[in-house]
Amino acid sequence: MSQSSIVAIVMPKWGLSMEEGRVNEWLVEEGARIAVGDALLEVETEKIAGTVEATDAGLLRRRVAEPGEVYPVKALLGVMAEPEVGDAEIDAFVAAQAAALEAAAESEPEPRYHFVEVGGRRLRYADRGEGAPPMVLIHGFGGDLDNWLFNIDALAAGRRVLALDLPGHGQSSKEVGDGSLATLAATVVGFLDALGVERAVLVGHSMGAAVAMQVAADAPERVSGLGLIAAVGLGPEIDAEYIAGFVAAASRRELKPWVERLFADRALVTRQLVEDLLRYKRIDGVAEALGGLSRALIDAGQQRIGLVATARASRVPVVVIWGSADAIIPAAHAHALGDAARVVVIDGAGHMVQMEAASKVNAALLEHLG
Amino acid sequence: MAENPFPLGRDQLLAAYRTMRTIREFEERLHVDFSRGDIPGFVHLYAGEEASAAGIMMHLTDKDRIASTHRGHGHCIAKGVDVKAMMGEIYGKVTGSCRGKGGSMHIADLDKGMMGANGILGAGAPLACGAGLAAKFRGDGGVGVSFVGDGASNQGMFLESLNLAAVWNLPVVFVVENNGYAESTSVEWAVAVDSYVDRAAGFGLPGVTVDGTDFFAVHEAAGEIVARAREGGGPALLECKMCRFYGHFEGDAQTYRGAGEVEDLRANRDCIKIFAQRVTETGVIRPAELTAIDREVLDLIEQAVAEAKAAPLPTAADLLTDVYVSY
Amino acid sequence: MARKISMKDAINEALDQEMTRDPSVIVMGEDIVGGTGSPGEADAWGGVLGVTKGLYAKHGDRLMDTPLSESAYIGAAVGAAACGMRPVAELMFIDFMGVCLDEIFNQAAKFKYMFGGKAQTPVVIRAMVGAGFRAAAQHSQMLTPVFTHIPGLKVVCPSNAYDAKGLLIQSIRDNDPVIFCEHKNLYAHETEVPDEPYAIPFAEANVVREGGDVTIVAYGLMVHRATEAADRLAREGVECEVVDLRTLSPIDMDAVLESVEGTGRLVCVDEASPRCSIAADVSAQVAQHAFKALKGPVQMVTPPHTPVPFSPALEDLYIPSAERVMEAVRATMVA
Known part of the structure; x- marks a missing residue:
């Protein structure tokens, strides 16, 4: 044997x-x-x-x-x-x-992160695996590329996977300009340019999904597939209270309950997870960035951005993935694109579905966008 | 109108007189009201020393900062602090300069460049260095002025400040108001050098001694020193030899004084009398003009006392506010 | 976060970034540049332990050496603060507070209140604290309680490089006078520190380790003694929660009480002398506000009520050890 x-x-x-x-x-x-x-x-x-x-x-x-x-x-x-x-x-x-x-x-460990200059901003990104077309992972509001910590290596088994910190997030420059979706989308296109990536599968979570849809609209020739996870832009409802609370929270005690809303299983929210978010939120410019982005995202308690028509017009494969217990954006939005998208709703997972049900999300992405 | 032999115009002379007269009436009134038991705590009166405050402060604007002493009412008035707010403060009322939280020894008005009367002798000298330092960094031409008495001139804080100001070449003026007594102790005994000019020289500073009962002498010497500091010429020391009409604090029996000493000071070394005599005997100012000011000042003080007495006391809520900007 | 730097470098970076951001920030102290007026090189020292090294080259005359006159220059820093600057004055060793205390506790601390709210005094006084340097009685004290006692002052004592940078930046931006205590035995200690500027709010204790059995409250170097004790106790099956106070005035008693409500047991570790210490204060407040939660006697781990001794044999006995913290934890579990 x-x-x-x-x-x-x-x-x-x-x-x-x-x-x-x-x-x-x-x-x-x-x-x-x-x-x-x-x-x-x-x-x-x-x-x-x-x-x-x-x-x-x-x-x-x-x-x-x-x-x-x-x-x-x-x-x-x-x-x-x-x-x-x-x-x-x-x-x-x-x-x-x-x-x-x-x-x-x-042996020497390989560098964990890389940095690239895009539109006057420094962007941090991770670069794993080999194989075209690359998949680009775009985190959501207040997140960073570590939101993909359970996904990136699994997805990179057979192809190149890039994950970036959007402006205002992670270790990228904190200045977000007007904070509009167009600005973020232009940044992602600039990121593809800087890395010499002609076409990529874009996978976005929450606000990152809206960015991915916007890139597909603005530069359709650059996008060969869309993965939309717990997406912003597919319906009016959103937990605006969460956004405001997350932006305002300055201490562990204030922040923890908001972060817990992101997960169906609150036990996943460790002391270190909250501490890492606090460390991010304390950095100069983050409060302004999050404030600007939240105003671009939300008006009078509802989503400002509607991308259903945009996404339906896209001619590339689209998969929409949602956690059934998402407390931030209702899972009902998963079906907003009708027959233009494959839909995977994962039972019992919350807004951070890619962390809570990583292998199911990975499998869905590989199946539909692989 | 007679020809004006003074370096000040008529308006400035009248303003100087008004300042000194206001200080005098303010202090005389406090002396009376304190003895009646109307005023809490204790007060240190500036009566007799007015020419120093008035002569120096005429060269300063709001961007110039002064650090005063426990005997600070005169400096406050000459620097432009509101007299009614001062009286309210001394009465411990919420209308006071410090909302009743500071009292006589801590009257301050930062907007007027008054960094506070100070209960700690000599502590103002480093603060004035800081004011000079801030002005130097800002390049706004401001100066810091430190007032100490002859007693506090022996404090380490003061002596260290003379050296620091010289080493950093700060726009700072150190004024020693030598009224002969540190509380009850004679300057003759407590200050080992005979001349503050020598003491200043020991720190590498120019020093000048003037008769502090002579407004014009103070005004002239301060003018030169302040102008030099303002222009980057560095710090200097000005000693004003002057007279304290009352005790160290109100209630001081002054048994350490010689017989007839105070009566002699009031009769022969009263800086306001001397000023009035000089400006009227030259015919530049008419006695009636001064009498009119006297009346207005009396009215002002009377109003200030009446308003202070009628003003509300701070409440329990005021106890806890203003400890920190945020906590 | 990839970069690890020492607490010394984190403090240097905080000063550098704030001086770059805000022209009203000036830095003064004895030998903080080093060599001023001397025939040799300028910027010779950057402070006695090199914390401010290199800043003179970037910011020039906004860093000022001072004569050995703590009263004068600390007072000047206070005065300049009252006139709109944001001075950071370095006092070298906190033990030197005695010669300039008036300018801190009678002037800086009281201006706002005494002047009826009209003044603010955004001065930071940095000073080295703590024992373990074989520096004897006048260069080793942990005088934090002297300052927490005084209304109007804020007192900060970081335990690591990340906290030191964020708390110093907050101290400089804060509009009240801050006594910033730097444990000299932590200067070389390295943690991950973002290269961007960031501010850690005051009165936000850090739960550095979670555990359900016993709460250990500490600050400064003692946080490391507490976590060492907690790690060792965990192998015995005792789970300690370690609360790093970070700021002592204001103090995050909510975090302490919340933890004690969960554990029912409290050990306070303090490098200050025992009487009227931070440990005594925290113990008293817990007794007052969470008495019913307590399952056993509150324990304090402090040095003895003596000056700091010189001989290494004695100094090592003086400083609270992890073993003493472990004993104290066990003592809370007796009842």
Whole structure:
């Protein structure tokens, strides 16, 4: 029996800054038959708590990771193999994995982020994988490219994936000009120009989805597909209270309840997640940027931006993905494009559906835009 | 009209007289009201020293900042602080310059360049250096003026400030108002050097001593020193030798004074009398003009006291406000 | 965030960025440039420990060496603040406060109130605090309680580079006088710090570690002792919540009370002398406002009520250790 029939379950890398994770508990027993997407273990990082889902089917033979212990990214957590594989072979596999990890730790890490100048603004981005056309991930209001921490590596398995911080966000310049959708869309086009990307699949979350639709309208020749996740622009309703509350919150206590609204499972909102958002919000210019963007997004408690006609006019594949328990923008908007789009509504997930149901979102994107 | 031998026009002479007379009436009235028990706390009166405040402040504008002393009423009035607000403050009323939170020793009006009377002797000297420093950075030509008495002239804060102002070449003027007593202690005993000019020289500063009962002497010396500081020529020290008509504070029995000392000062070294005599004997100002000012000043003080007495007291809510800009 | 820098560099960067942003920000202190008037190089020192090194080259005469006259230059900073500047005065060691305290507690602290709200005094006084440098009794004190006692002053004591930059920028922008306490044993400590300017609001404690069993309240270097103790206790199954106060006046008692409501147990760690300390203040406020939540006696971990000793053998005993914090945590769980 060759080792290729032994499948490793490893500590995932959720986002570019994750270096290690703490295993909280195993959710499956040794000897269990595993299907793709099954929840295997609960892992907590300093950013977020999440579930490691099976990417392969198989028989769980060995639970290597001990609950309560911290393991580096790519460390072996468990082993799947069919019954005919002997225990000795599995022992050898575990030892070989540990040695390989040690060797990898000694090599130089690749840079996590890159920076590019677009329209006088410095933009931060991540660049993973290879293969055209690239997929560009555009985060939402108040977010940054780390919002894709459960998606980027999975999506980059077979193609190049770029994720950027929009102006006013993350580590990009905080000045957003007039804060209009046109400005953000022009920035994304400029980003494609700067990286020499002729055509890309644009995947946007929330406000980022509106940006993606606007790019498709303004520069249709640059867009080969649209992934619209919990999108702004597909209906009038939005939790304007959330936007105002998020913009105004200056402390952990003020901010945490608003961030919790983004998730169906509030336990996902860790201390570090809130702290990271506070650190972002404290930076000079962010308050002005968020204020400007929120005024461009919302008027009298409703969305200002209507993009249904724009998106319907697009001639590229479109997939709309929503969490059924989205408290910010109602999941009913998922069907706003009618037969112009494929629709995937994920039961029980909130507004941050790409984090809460990462493997389902990844699968939907790969299926419809792959 | 006689020819004017003074360096000031008639209007300026009348204004100087009004300033000094206002200070005098203000202090005389406080002396009376304090003894009646109308005024809380304690007050230090400037009566007798008016020529110093009036002579120096005539060279200053609102952008020039002064740091005053515990004996600060005269400096306030000469710097343009509202007399009624001052009286309200001394009566502890919400209409006061500091809404009743400062009292006699802490009257301030930053808009008028009055950085505060100060209960800590010598503490104003570094503050005036700061005012000079701010003016220097702004390049607005402003000067800082520090007032101390002969007593506070021995404070480390003051002496350090002389050196700092010289080292940083600040537009600052240090005025020593030498009235002969640090509380009850004689300057002859407590200040080891015979001359403040020598003390200034020890810090690399030019120094001038003038008769502080002579408005014109003060005015002339201050004019030169302030102008030099304003033009970037650096700090200097001005000593005004002057007379304190009352005790250190109201209620001071002044047993440390010599017999007949105060009577002699009032009779022969009253700066206002001396001023009035000089401007009238030359015929530049008519006695009736001064008498008219006296009447107006009396009315003003009378009104100020009446309004202060009638004004509301601060309330419990005022106790907690203005500790911080934000907390 | 990729960049890690030391607390010393974070303070330097905060000063640099605020001086660039606001021309009314000026910086003064003994040897903060170094070599003024001397025959050798200008900008020789950048402060005794090099915190302001390089700023003179960028901002020139807005950085001023001073004579050794703390009363005069601290007072001048206060006066300039009252006249519209935003001076940052460095006092080198907080132990030197004694020679200029009047300008801080009788002048700067009181102008606003005493003048009926008409003045504001946006001055920052930076000073090194804390023991562990073998610097003995007059260069090692943690005098934070002296200043928290005085209404009108704000008191800040960061525990890491990120907080130091954001709190110093807030201190400079703040319109009240701020005593900014820099623990000299944290100058070399590195954390991730954004290169952009940012301000951390005052009275916003940082929960640096979550836990449900015992609340440990600390600030400055003691935050590191507390987290070390918490990490070690976690291996014994005791989960401590560590609250870094960050600012001592104003103080975020809500965060402390919220944590104690959850844990029912409190340990206060303070490098200041025990009597009337921050630890004593926090303990008293918790006793007053959250007595019913307490399941065991409140514990304080402080130095003994002695001056800071010189001999390393003694100084190491003087400074609260992680072991002492662990003992205190266990003591809260006795009842």
